Structure formats: C-alpha cells, structure tokens
Amino acid sequence: MVLPLTGLLMALFVGVLSSTIVSNALPRILGDLGGTQAEYTWVVSASLLAMTASTPIWGKLADLYSKKLLVQAAIGIFLVGSVLCGLATETSQLIGFRVLQGLGMGGLQSLAQVVIAAIITPRERGRYMGYLSAIMSVAVVGGPLLGGVIVDSPLGWRWCFFVGVPLAAISLLVLQRTLNVTTEKRDDVSIDYLGALLIAVGVSALLLWTSLGGKQFAWGSPTSLGLIGGGLLVLVLAVVVERRAKEPVIPPFLFRDRTFVLATVASLFVGVAMFGSTIFLSQYFQLSRGASATEAGLMTLPMIVGMFLASNIAGQLISRFGRWKRYLVFGTASLTVGLTLEALLITSTVPYWQIAIAMALVGLGVGATQQNLVLAVQNTVALRNMGAASSTVTFFRSLGGSAGVAGLGALLASVVASRTASGLADAGIGGQANAVSGGQVPNLAELPEPIRSIVMDSYGHAIADIFAVAAPLALLALIAVSFLREKPLRDTIDIEQPRPERIDEPATVGRHQTNGVTPGPVLHGTVRADGFPAGGAMLTVLDTDGSELGRTRADDTGLYQIQVDTGTVSTIYNWNGRPAAHRVTVPVEGLHLDVDLGPARDDPATDRVPAVSVIGTPARDNVGADRG
CATH class of the missing domain: 1.10.287 (Helix Hairpins)
Structure with a gap:
C-alpha cells in the first residue's frame, strides 16, 4: 500500500507544483522569449483552463476504464508537456505546451483521489486524504518559492519546467510496478x-x-x-x-444528494481562498514590502505550516473516530477569520508577525477542508460513480480558484491604478502616473522616492481589498458545511448493497423458507427512470403460473436484490406509475438485470408481462453490484 501511494502522491505533487512554480518566473520567461503583456495572461490561463475543463472528463473515464492506465496516461501527458515547455523557443509554443501540461495536471488531480477511493475504505481514507491535502498545500504555496530560487540561480527559468520531470518519471515506474486497482468490467460502456x-x-x-x-x-x-x-x-x-x-460525464442525479451539493458549493469558495491567498500574498510581499522572490516565498511559511499540520492532524483524527463534519466547520471558520484579519491588517507597514498569524489561520482552514470535502462526498457515493463525483468536487474547487484568481486580479489592477494615480497627483507628480499605473508590474528597485512608497502603499491597500472580497466567500463555505448531514465513515470500499425488504409477513421469497432465511440465487441490479436512479421502486417476482414469489424495494440509489429460485421468472418493476416487466431465466450463480422504466400509464396494475423472454447476465462474485 505504501509504495503505490508514494508514487501517486509524488506525481500529484509534481503536477500541482507546476501550476504555481512559474508565477515568479514569468517576467523572466517572457523577457527571454519576447512575449507581450497579453501573452503573459495566456501563459497563466492556458494550463488552468485545460486543467479545470478536463478534470470531470478524467473522473468519468475512471468510472469506465482502467484507473491505473489512466493515471499513467496523465503522467505521460504531463511529462511530455513539461519537457516541451522547457524547450519552447517562442511564447506561442509555450502557451500550446502549457495546455498539454494542464491536461495532464487535470488528470493527476482527479485520478489521485479516485484511486485512493478504490483501494482504501472511507474510514481509513481520512489519513490518506490528509497526506494528499498536505502534498497539494505544500506544492501550491511552495511553488512560487521554488520558482524564485530557480530563476535566481544559474539553472535559468527552463528548469522551472524540467525540475518535475525526474520525479514524474520515477512515479510512473513506481506505479507501473506496484499499483493494482481492480477495474469493473462493463459490457455496455459508452462515452x-x-x-x-x-x-x-x-x-x-x-x-x-x-x-x-x-x-x-x-x-x-x-x-x-x-x-x-x-x-x-x-x-x-x-x-x-x-x-x-x-453515461453522463457529470451524472445529474448526483445533484439530488444534499451532501454532494453542499460540498461542491463549499469547494468552489475554498478554491478561491486557496489559490487567491497564495498568489496574491506573494505579490504583497514583493510589491508592497519590497521582498525578493525567494524572500516572499519564505514569508509564506506560516501558511504552509498551517496547511501541513491541519491536513495531517485532521486526517488522522477522522480515521480514528470516523467523524468529519467538525473539521470542516473548524476549517471554514478558521479560513473566514484568517481572510478577515488579512483584509483588516494588510498594509505596506504592518508588523510581519500580525500577518503571520492571519496566514497561519488561512493555512489551517485550507488544510482542514480541501480534501475532506471530497471525502464527505465519497462516503455517500457508490464505487461505480466515485470518479465522476470526486472529480466534480475537484472541478468546482479548480473552477473557483481559476475564476477567483482572474476576478481578484482584475480588482487588484483596478485598485492599484486608481490609488497610484491619486497618490501621485496628491504628491504633485501626476504627470508620471501613466508610467507606473498602466497595467505593468513595476520594478520597485528602479522607482525613485516618493513614487516607490506610493506604489507600495497602493499594492498594500489593493491586496487588502482582495481579501475583503474573499472573506465573505469563505463565510458562504462555512454556512454550506454547517448544513451538511454527517454520516459516519463506512468501513467498506463500496456502499453495502441493500438487503431484500420483505413486504409480506411471513417472508414468501422463493419456494422455501428456513427460519426467515431464504436460500437460492440472487437477482439484482439497478432501476432507473430517464437515466436517474429510481429510488424506492417496487419489484415483484412471479413464477411461470403468475403466482407471486416475493417483493422487494430498491434503495435510494436504485439498487435492488432479491433471492429467487433458479429457472424462468417474471419481474414487474413499478415507480411512481412507471412500469417495466421482463421474463428472465435465473441461473444458479444468480442474475444481474438493470432496468430502465417506461413512461407512466393510467393503470400500471393492469400491465401484462410481455411474452418475450429476456436472458440476463449471470451475476459475478460481488453479488449486488450495479454494472449497468
């Protein structure tokens, strides 16, 4: 278990790291490649767009095909994209290769959670989600620091892309040798x-x-x-x-689940805080406090430590006690308080220790929430939909991060331009306003006083305004998780299949009865209506003479199972006036039969069993699993 998870986390670390490592290196990169300010934006946006848009697609593919093969494909795509980015000779090439890199990053983010869900029970998954969260937090916050060090070193900016290649290659080899994930074979796969x-x-x-x-x-x-x-x-x-x-990419029926909807909403706002805090704090330390790229990375250490501690401690406690909601409430509350403090405290002259406390609270909040929101959803979803559900939550977190960074960045540019222009005018040097407020990132070392102080003050106030916008979003995340209904973490990989519900007493399922336990093969599957699970659908089983053998009711996800005799039987399904009837031959090993209900009729009770005989698929070892 340790080796495959090590390889998985290593690949995820490299993938997430690549999304932030270039933030401090972009001015140098575009300077060498002759890029424009417009291309600057595209270099950043290209990978984020590809990563966010591809995340749910990777997740759905994981529900249909080999998870191991998909992980290897994602690592391979990322490897090729990273090498090509490092070899780019013009900005247009770099933008295209960043798209390729983003596709691999989307797969790594999505599939890491899906693979963990496929091999570890939710009860034990908490600690591993903690490791996952810690890896992501360190990669997100440590990326700008590492990028600054590489750019300032003799290696040059190209090693911002090359640095992750060896680790990704090692992870690919480790996963090839150690990762074994059972793939559920389906005869009706459609994309x-x-x-x-x-x-x-x-x-x-x-x-x-x-x-x-x-x-x-x-x-x-x-x-x-x-x-x-x-x-x-x-x-x-x-x-x-x-x-x-x-086989929808994002199954609509997931949005009927309260836990899924609330966790998705919370992930959206946590994404804004997670990405926004790291990117704009780096700018704050460099442009408002005059720190170098390396110093700015070191100054964010309180947030890194907070993320690392919260994710690991919360994960261990969740696995030990099986409860998760309290950590989500604590995390979103800490995040709200931390962002509020940053909004109130940040200026160009505030003592660093005050900002450090606020950053630590933000780190604790992000660490305790980001992966545990995914865990809460995984605990309520069947294994067959695990990829789509997990990747959808991750997708909304990435969407919040991408849109939040862009929107908050626009606010930053607007406030900086306005405050700089008014500050220069008040100082009687308004004629130079365009030189430092025209949308370009200033080089503080080249600015004379008092222009330098005015620009630093403008960035301090603008970044405080950004956190003033982000804090209410964190509060919305807190409200969302407060309404979550906590379900204790289960000790099984998949949701336990429903036991037959006896409608008549004594039980009449099958022709024999022994102390309430009926022997015989199992008829099982999923009942759907318009592609959605028909929760509560009634199943009646008749013999060839029309005598009732038994009844059962599907669970909330449409899953049913009932014990019957071998031979030919008739099955009648009914859900809200939506009937379906089949005649099937049940073998000794049982039968898997998925049913799509027909349109509603005026009198379903009069429906006759069709004369056509349907021979179903014999059940496999995991009786009751839905394979439709």
Whole structure:
C-alpha cells in the first residue's frame, strides 16, 4: 500500500507544483522569449483552463476504464508537456505546451483521489486524504518559492519546467510496478463525447471571460457579453445532453444528494481562498514590502505550516473516530477569520508577525477542508460513480480558484491604478502616473522616492481589498458545511448493497423458507427512470403460473436484490406509475438485470408481462453490484 501511494502522491505533487512554480518566473520567461503583456495572461490561463475543463472528463473515464492506465496516461501527458515547455523557443509554443501540461495536471488531480477511493475504505481514507491535502498545500504555496530560487540561480527559468520531470518519471515506474486497482468490467460502456465537449467549451468560455476581461477587452464589450452568453448557453445545452446520456460525464442525479451539493458549493469558495491567498500574498510581499522572490516565498511559511499540520492532524483524527463534519466547520471558520484579519491588517507597514498569524489561520482552514470535502462526498457515493463525483468536487474547487484568481486580479489592477494615480497627483507628480499605473508590474528597485512608497502603499491597500472580497466567500463555505448531514465513515470500499425488504409477513421469497432465511440465487441490479436512479421502486417476482414469489424495494440509489429460485421468472418493476416487466431465466450463480422504466400509464396494475423472454447476465462474485 505504501509504495503505490508514494508514487501517486509524488506525481500529484509534481503536477500541482507546476501550476504555481512559474508565477515568479514569468517576467523572466517572457523577457527571454519576447512575449507581450497579453501573452503573459495566456501563459497563466492556458494550463488552468485545460486543467479545470478536463478534470470531470478524467473522473468519468475512471468510472469506465482502467484507473491505473489512466493515471499513467496523465503522467505521460504531463511529462511530455513539461519537457516541451522547457524547450519552447517562442511564447506561442509555450502557451500550446502549457495546455498539454494542464491536461495532464487535470488528470493527476482527479485520478489521485479516485484511486485512493478504490483501494482504501472511507474510514481509513481520512489519513490518506490528509497526506494528499498536505502534498497539494505544500506544492501550491511552495511553488512560487521554488520558482524564485530557480530563476535566481544559474539553472535559468527552463528548469522551472524540467525540475518535475525526474520525479514524474520515477512515479510512473513506481506505479507501473506496484499499483493494482481492480477495474469493473462493463459490457455496455459508452462515452458521452458530446456532453464532455459541451462542458469543456462552456467552462472555457467563462474562464476566458474572467481571465481576460478588463485586460484584452472591456468588461462590458461585445466580446465580454459574447463569452458570457455563449458559455452559459453551451452549459445549458450540456445539462440537456447529460440528462439524456447513458453515461453522463457529470451524472445529474448526483445533484439530488444534499451532501454532494453542499460540498461542491463549499469547494468552489475554498478554491478561491486557496489559490487567491497564495498568489496574491506573494505579490504583497514583493510589491508592497519590497521582498525578493525567494524572500516572499519564505514569508509564506506560516501558511504552509498551517496547511501541513491541519491536513495531517485532521486526517488522522477522522480515521480514528470516523467523524468529519467538525473539521470542516473548524476549517471554514478558521479560513473566514484568517481572510478577515488579512483584509483588516494588510498594509505596506504592518508588523510581519500580525500577518503571520492571519496566514497561519488561512493555512489551517485550507488544510482542514480541501480534501475532506471530497471525502464527505465519497462516503455517500457508490464505487461505480466515485470518479465522476470526486472529480466534480475537484472541478468546482479548480473552477473557483481559476475564476477567483482572474476576478481578484482584475480588482487588484483596478485598485492599484486608481490609488497610484491619486497618490501621485496628491504628491504633485501626476504627470508620471501613466508610467507606473498602466497595467505593468513595476520594478520597485528602479522607482525613485516618493513614487516607490506610493506604489507600495497602493499594492498594500489593493491586496487588502482582495481579501475583503474573499472573506465573505469563505463565510458562504462555512454556512454550506454547517448544513451538511454527517454520516459516519463506512468501513467498506463500496456502499453495502441493500438487503431484500420483505413486504409480506411471513417472508414468501422463493419456494422455501428456513427460519426467515431464504436460500437460492440472487437477482439484482439497478432501476432507473430517464437515466436517474429510481429510488424506492417496487419489484415483484412471479413464477411461470403468475403466482407471486416475493417483493422487494430498491434503495435510494436504485439498487435492488432479491433471492429467487433458479429457472424462468417474471419481474414487474413499478415507480411512481412507471412500469417495466421482463421474463428472465435465473441461473444458479444468480442474475444481474438493470432496468430502465417506461413512461407512466393510467393503470400500471393492469400491465401484462410481455411474452418475450429476456436472458440476463449471470451475476459475478460481488453479488449486488450495479454494472449497468
């Protein structure tokens, strides 16, 4: 268990690290490649767009195909993208290779959680989710520090991309030799290509709007309105397609689950805090306090320590006691308080120890929440939907981070420009306002006094305003997790299949009865209506003479199982007036039969069993598992 998880966490660390390591290196990179300010934005946005849009697709593929093969594919794509980024000779190449790198990063983020869910029970999963959270936190916050060190060293900026290649290659070899994940074979695999395309296009359009709005085009311009309207329209079409798809990328029925919806909402806002805090704190220390790139990374250590401690301690306690909600409430509360303190305290002259306390609280909050929100969802979802559910929560966290960074960045640029211009005017040097407030990141070492102090003060106030916006979002996350209903973590990999529910007493399932326990093979499967689980659907089993052999009711996820005799039987399913009937031959080893209910009829009770005989698929070892 240790070796495959080590390889998995190593690959995840490298993937997340690559998304932040270039933040301090981009000015040097674009200077060498002759890039423009517009291309600066695209280098950052390209990987985030690809990572966010591909995350749910990777997750759904993990429900259909070999998880091990998909992890290896994601690492391979990331490796190729990283090498090509390091070899780029012009900015357009770098942007294209960053897209490739982002696709691999999306797979690593999504599949790491899915693989852990496939081999570790939720009760034990808490500690491993803690390790996962710690790895991600250190990679997100430590990336800018490492990038600054590499850029300032003789290695040069290209090693920001090369540095992760050896680790990724080692992780690929380790996983090839040690990772064994059972893949559930399905005879009716289908991929919702149209739904995947629509989700990717719709999300990308909205992320492009938040990333480029106010920079490449005005917020109220036709381009801006077109991206908003087009993105929303495509996402509406995606919902329509997903509702009709046999294997939707994001199963719509997941949104019927209260835990899933609330955890998704909380992840969205935690994503804003997680990515926004790290990126803008680095700018604060460099542009408002005059620190170097390396010093700025070191000054964020309180947040790194907070994330590391909270994720590991919370994970250990969750595995020991099986309770998780208290840590989510603590985490989101700590996050809210930390962001509020940053909004109130941050200026260019505030004592560092005060900011350190606020950063530590933010770190504790992010560490206690980001992966445990995924754990809460995994605890309520069947294994067959684990990939889609886990990746959807991760997708919304990435979406919050990407959109939040873009939106907060636009706010930062606006406030800095306004305060710098007014500060220069008050100092009687308004003629130089355009030189330092035209949207370019200033080089403080080249600015004379008092312009330097005015610019530093402007950045201090602007970044405080950013945290003033982020704090209410963290409060919304706190409200969301407060309404979660805690279900103790189960001790099984998959949700236990429902036991037959006896409608008539004494039990009449099968032709024999022994102390209430009925021998015989098991008929099992899933009942669906319009692609959604038909929770509570009634199943009646009849023999060839029309005599009732027994009844049962499907659970909330549409799963059912009932013991019957071997031979030919008739099955009648009914859910809210939606009937279906089949005649099947049940072998000794049992039978797996999935059912899609027909349209509602005026009098379902009069429906006759069709004369056609349906021979189902014999059950396999894990009786009761839904394989439809």
